[in-house]
Amino acid sequence: MARLVNAGGRALRAEILAVGSELLMPGRAETNAVFLTGRLLEVGIAVGARVTAADEPALLESAFRAALARADVVLATGGLGPTEDDLTREAAAAALGLRLRRDPGILEALRARFAGYGRVMAPVNEKQADVLEGAEVLPNARGTAPGLWLEVAGRVLILLPGPPREMEPMFDQHALPRLRARAGGTVLATRVLRIASMGESDVEQVVAPVYKQYGNPRTTILGGAGQTELHLTAEAASREAAEARLEELAARIRAVLPGRIFSEDGRELPEVVAALLRDRGLTLSVAESCTGGLLSARLTATAGASAFLERAYVTYSNRSKTELLGVPADLIASAGAVSEEVARAMAAGARRAAGTDIAVAITGIAGPDGGTAEKPVGLVFLAVEGAAGDRVRRALFPGDRERVRHQASQAALEMIRRGLLGLAPA
Amino acid sequence: MARLVNAGGRALRAEILAVGSELLMPGRAETNAVFLTGRLLEVGIAVGARVTAADEPALLESAFRAALARADVVLATGGLGPTEDDLTREAAAAALGLRLRRDPGILEALRARFAGYGRVMAPVNEKQADVLEGAEVLPNARGTAPGLWLEVAGRVLILLPGPPREMEPMFDQHALPRLRARAGGTVLATRVLRIASMGESDVEQVVAPVYKQYGNPRTTILGGAGQTELHLTAEAASREAAEARLEELAARIRAVLPGRIFSEDGRELPEVVAALLRDRGLTLSVAESCTGGLLSARLTATAGASAFLERAYVTYSNRSKTELLGVPADLIASAGAVSEEVARAMAAGARRAAGTDIAVAITGIAGPDGGTAEKPVGLVFLAVEGAAGDRVRRALFPGDRERVRHQASQAALEMIRRGLLGLAPA
Numbered sequence: 001m002a003r004l005v006n007a008g009g010r011a012l013r014a015e016i017l018a019v020g021s022e023l024l025m026p027g028r029a030e031t032n033a034v035f036l037t038g039r040l041l042e043v044g045i046a047v048g049a050r051v052t053a054a055d056e057p058a059l060l061e062s063a064f065r066a067a068l069a070r071a072d073v074v075l076a077t078g079g080l081g082p083t084e085d086d087l088t089r090e091a092a093a094a095a096l097g098l099r100l101r102r103d104p105g106i107l108e109a110l111r112a113r114f115a116g117y118g119r120v121m122a123p124v125n126e127k128q129a130d131v132l133e134g135a136e137v138l139p140n141a142r143g144t145a146p147g148l149w150l151e152v153a154g155r156v157l158i159l160l161p162g163p164p165r166e167m168e169p170m171f172d173q174h175a176l177p178r179l180r181a182r183a184g185g186t187v188l189a190t191r192v193l194r195i196a197s198m199g200e201s202d203v204e205q206v207v208a209p210v211y212k213q214y215g216n217p218r219t220t221i222l223g224g225a226g227q228t229e230l231h232l233t234a235e236a237a238s239r240e241a242a243e244a245r246l247e248e249l250a251a252r253i254r255a256v257l258p259g260r261i262f263s264e265d266g267r268e269l270p271e272v273v274a275a276l277l278r279d280r281g282l283t284l285s286v287a288e289s290c291t292g293g294l295l296s297a298r299l300t301a302t303a304g305a306s307a308f309l310e311r312a313y314v315t316y317s318n319r320s321k322t323e324l325l326g327v328p329a330d331l332i333a334s335a336g337a338v339s340e341e342v343a344r345a346m347a348a349g350a351r352r353a354a355g356t357d358i359a360v361a362i363t364g365i366a367g368p369d370g371g372t373a374e375k376p377v378g379l380v381f382l383a384v385e386g387a388a389g390d391r392v393r394r395a396l397f398p399g400d401r402e403r404v405r406h407q408a409s410q411a412a413l414e415m416i417r418r419g420l421l422g423l424a425p426a
Numbered sequence: 427m428a429r430l431v432n433a434g435g436r437a438l439r440a441e442i443l444a445v446g447s448e449l450l451m452p453g454r455a456e457t458n459a460v461f462l463t464g465r466l467l468e469v470g471i472a473v474g475a476r477v478t479a480a481d482e483p484a485l486l487e488s489a490f491r492a493a494l495a496r497a498d499v500v501l502a503t504g505g506l507g508p509t510e511d512d513l514t515r516e517a518a519a520a521a522l523g524l525r526l527r528r529d530p531g532i533l534e535a536l537r538a539r540f541a542g543y544g545r546v547m548a549p550v551n552e553k554q555a556d557v558l559e560g561a562e563v564l565p566n567a568r569g570t571a572p573g574l575w576l577e578v579a580g581r582v583l584i585l586l587p588g589p590p591r592e593m594e595p596m597f598d599q600h601a602l603p604r605l606r607a608r609a610g611g612t613v614l615a616t617r618v619l620r621i622a623s624m625g626e627s628d629v630e631q632v633v634a635p636v637y638k639q640y641g642n643p644r645t646t647i648l649g650g651a652g653q654t655e656l657h658l659t660a661e662a663a664s665r666e667a668a669e670a671r672l673e674e675l676a677a678r679i680r681a682v683l684p685g686r687i688f689s690e691d692g693r694e695l696p697e698v699v700a701a702l703l704r705d706r707g708l709t710l711s712v713a714e715s716c717t718g719g720l721l722s723a724r725l726t727a728t729a730g731a732s733a734f735l736e737r738a739y740v741t742y743s744n745r746s747k748t749e750l751l752g753v754p755a756d757l758i759a760s761a762g763a764v765s766e767e768v769a770r771a772m773a774a775g776a777r778r779a780a781g782t783d784i785a786v787a788i789t790g791i792a793g794p795d796g797g798t799a800e801k802p803v804g805l806v807f808l809a810v811e812g813a814a815g816d817r818v819r820r821a822l823f824p825g826d827r828e829r830v831r832h833q834a835s836q837a838a839l840e841m842i843r844r845g846l847l848g849l850a851p852a
Binding site for chain 1: 447448450451455460463472473474475476477478479480482484485488489492495496646648657712714717718719720721722723725726727728729730731732735736737738739740741742743745746749750779780792793794795827828831
């Protein structure tokens with residue numbers, strides 16, 4: 001567990017309170033806090049804690065009290081609507097020992113908004129006009145519930161609506177500029193270095209001697225399926241100074257990981273490969289078996305794929321491998337559909353049929369069934385043919401079906417990237 | 427904002443504390459709390475709040491103190507490792523005013539584990555043998571850091587490791603059975619009804635008069651891209667009684683949404699369509715343009731797709747539509763690649779070339795570029811041919827590229843489902 005930023009330093013500290021019982025349902029993700037964390041970091045404010053709390057008065061009051069005791073800036077999202085379960089204003093007032101006053105201007109605007117739809121406002125909506133004593137109102141351009149900004153005892157409390165399409169513009173327009181002014185000179189900058197061809201512990205071993213020489217920036221290593229990330233966070237008096245600190249360390253890391261870092265600007269591997277292909281005016285065809293279209297779907301997730309992707313074949317059956325890619329049926333029978341020979345034949349067949357500069361092929365056993373002692377689940381053969389060089393790779397990926405498929409698509413993209421850049425196979 | 431379960435009822439209340447500064451980095455998701463929320467609900471324990479906190483002693487101590495003051499059961503994940511940033515044990519001890527004792531048995535096991543890898547354990551690892559006064563040790567089958575279970579003043583505190591592959595089996599084997607016993611009689615059961623062919627507000631309008639008659643189960647409506655979900659949560663003295671309550675309400679909802687609910691058992695739409703195809707022994711081919719392989723990737727994400735998916739064509743270029751699917755070039759020139767005529771021709775061509783019982787085709791404008799006044803971004807034509815009937819649909823999906831693509835794949839699956847079940851087009 002690595003510390004994010006300076007614990008005892010000068011940066012302001014924020015906490016985020018997401019209000020809503022529905023956010024505690026199984027399977028729900030809370031996204032507002034993620035948005036706010038990124039924005040706050042941009043102006044030099046580190047988030048110390050995020051809380052998601054059910055719509056219950058005592059719980060919310062306690063959560064506000066704890067956050068206000070610990071943080072310089074407390075942001076709450078949600079619970080500003082008209083229903084009886086919308087309790088954020090009341091809980092904040094109770095935690096601070098403040099009253100709510102009903103604001104005639106907001107009430108007027110609410111009534112006008114309903115009238116604009118040809119409706120009479122039900123009385124239940126009136127509570128949306130309640131304002132904490134001493135608070136300023138943050139207008140809501142996209143909904144009924146206004147936000148609130150309150151400065152009390154050297155702290156800032158910001159209440160924001162829950163729907164992201166209302167919350168995000170309100171925060172950006174009305175809260176962020178004021179926070180930037182308060183943050184006063186301390187800026188945090190982050191950079192993420194992404195690596196597709198080395199696991200977390202291998203990266204750690206190579207990079208630790210470098211990053212451990214630096215207390216600022218701080219470095220965190222995160223491992224995932226087919227990807228390792230180095231997260232660098234620098235603190236300085238200006239954005240330029242923070243960026244300079246990041247660049248100094250990044251340059252030293254690059255030197256010990258030559259050719260391994262595929263992105264430092266937030267792009268994921270499919271975008272990096274897409275840009276390489278577009279910049280060089282090269283076309284690509286794809287032949288997938290076990291990944292079932294995943295590689296193609298990832299390559300087309302970003303706009304502009306039509307500039308390089310001619311077509312993809314998802315040859316799930318043996319018959320389709322033969323009919324569409326010309327893989328000889330007897331080769332499949334002798335070597336097996338999951339084999340280096342068939343991967344090569346799929347790539348060659350796709351390139352020939354599609355007439356593209358490059359073709360890439362994937363065949364493997366994604367599991368959970370279908371594995372044998374000789375060809376276990378996770379065994380994948382990858383082949384690249386054409387303008388990125390002719391390469392083939394045998395890989396054994398750990399994890400479940402989803403992880404195997406993702407790693408296979410990632411490995412295929414990395415093969416293309418390394419081929420295009422003239423780097424040796426990973 | 428809907429309340430999750432009974433506020434003043436008998437169910438035990440839990441809070442979850444996820445420890446780790448890296449969890450507060452922009453773009454990171456905290457998944458342990460989602461897992462634990464689902465498991466706790468199964469044994470009748472509702473989660474009142476989730477907290478994610480940075481690795482800082484004072485912050486963690488305060489977070490433990492607040493959680494222990496509010497909840498019957500407090501679960502913490504992470505911060506049990508050997509580094510100086512692993513502070514969970516120390517913070518819990520400080521919040522409770524308890525000491526840590528170094529357990530010789532754990533120390534022995536740690537040393538043996540290192541010896542097994544042929545290594546000598548560094549002293550820094552010894553703190554993983556620290557145990558809260560009065561706590562029981564929960565063995566870690568997959569890592570070094572053991573968990574802890576402590577009962578104090580009528581509350582339960584559970585410390586768990588951060589990595590999900592260590593945390594999940596430890597929780598399931600050593601914590602869940604004890605919690606089930608403590609929850610003593612109150613059981614919460616949940617059911618999710620999924621709908622692909624109606625938006626959130628349309629479902630709400632039809633269903634609200636039904637579910638509002640019930641305080642138990644409680645119902646929450648959640649809308650997403652191409653899917654609306656009704657989450658039902660019932661509380662009762664036994665699982666059977668809770669399930670009976672769920673079924674009573676579900677039956678009434680089914681009656682007002684005939685043919686609309688595609689799943690009540692947790693399955694997503696691709697799994698439902700896959701099961702229908704497998705059960706009927708029908709084969710499918712796919713032709714995708716704007717979705718770029720996404721429909722095929724979703725259909726193959728679950729094992730067993732080879733039973734029905736013969737092949738998929740990602741015909742991203744016009745040339746590939748003509749060469750692979752036999753779509754006449756002059757039809758593309760006259761009607762446009764994004765047209766009802768081309769969608770029909772793609773489906774017919776895929777079915778003919780692949781020799782499958784059914785074919786489905788998607789062509790559209792996913793954006794953000796490529797839209798015109800006549801054919802805006804989000805315009806998608808879908809066609810199904812064969813054993814599920816011949817159907818075509820024109821749709822205009824809102825949102826960004828990712829949402830348009832997802833909704834298009836979802837709509838194609840729903841067309842197949844409705845066709846197979848003999849339901850009228852949505």
